[in-house]
Amino acid sequence: MLTGRHVVLGVTGSIAAYKAVGLLRRLTERGAQVTVVMTAAAKRFVTPLTFQALSRRPVYDDLFDPRDEILHLSLAQAADLFxxxxxxxxxxxxxAAGSANDLLSSLALSARCPVLLAPAMDAVMWEHPLVQRNLDALRGIGVGIIPPESGPLASGLVGPGRLAAEDVILAAVEARLESSGPWVGAHVVVTAGPTREAIDAVRTITNRSSGKMGYALADAARVRGAMVTLITGPTDLPVPVGVDVVAVETAEEMRRAVLDRIDKTTILLMAAAVADYRPKVSSPGKLKKSGSAIAIELVPTPDILGEVAALRTETFVVGFAAETDRLVERAIEKLHRKQLDLIVANDVSRPGIGFGADDNEVTMIDRTGAVMPLPRLPKRVLADRILDHIHAIRLQERPSPPPST
Ligand SMILES: Cc1cc2nc3c(=O)[nH]c(=O)nc-3n(C[C@H](O)[C@H](O)[C@H](O)COP(=O)(O)O)c2cc1C
Structure with missing residues (x-):
């Protein structure tokens, strides 16, 4: 999944230029926003219109584009990968020479994101010492080279020079994006699912949370390269790959798991539906059925977010509020009371969204009071929107660099 990542796809004048069309499709299918930049020679092989229609974005080929005079800088700045x-x-x-005589080469000089090249040419060109010298020079400055395959070439020769297979290029793109970007190195802790509080040896008090929102957030953060710990109550969901899973049952166990990690947590996403009350006494055996009414005394469970707030750590804390009425008003109150950086509120009284559902419709509110309602979306898509918003807030909060002397 490349959702939310911006890839600039450069296409140059090779007989394999048509293969960039398939590549563009696969990248957009995976959720990447792709902007295509073409050389003049590339346009002799494939028309910009093809790329424009498939990417649904303008295709750029002119350094002196009247739409944006500093395209080579602005495109480079917005890119997560070139x-x-x-x-x-x-x-x-x-x-390799550092030339900047068109948009594509100027962009390569301006890019501070990872740059990946997938060469394609005839075997005699590929094996030429000057081509190999240029490749070495580019590798030497950290440019990733996806080597061509061996096979039949347009010239009739058989040898190295065929553009690497789509799957190989996509895997290289994903690997590069996973190891770069603002989430790399961040420790993200996500709580998910319900908690379960024992009444006796076999009965519990729990809630209808499925854990889907928390699992989606954990996956979205992992794809962005964060180190993710998922503290999960009991759910039926498959264990996500690439994530450190801590299974808990009660609110107290969840509290311990969060507080044990808080010192090392960059971002805490409290998506779990933690029980507010637990039975005061939990019977070690099974309570016998008596035929008459019984009363179970409930006592409050620990306030995990309250305790996290009291620690005043540097952690960026995101709370979730499931409400059935006065959504925004109650969410704002919770945001301030628990000193959160962001609250994600959803109306659980509406069918088809929220608890247990695959979709959700939430409103995000941050500390500045900005209220951002989002449309109904699948939870995995929503997870990316939430992470994008967290990133935007953290960027704004970052101290500005000292003035240059
Ligand atoms: C039919 C045809 C196919 C070509 N295929 C390749 C190719 O696969 N690889 C390559 O390096 N050059 C190839 N070239 C040569 C390039 O198009 C040429 O070097 C051009 O200047 C490249 O410009 P660019 O790098 O700015 O796109 C081909 C030329 C023609 C006429």
């Missing part, structure tokens, strides 16, 4: 596929021998030479 992929050139196919990359011709000519483009490799220009990039």
């Amino acid at each position: 992929l050139i596929a196919p990359a011709t021998a000519n483009t490799l030479a220009r990039l």
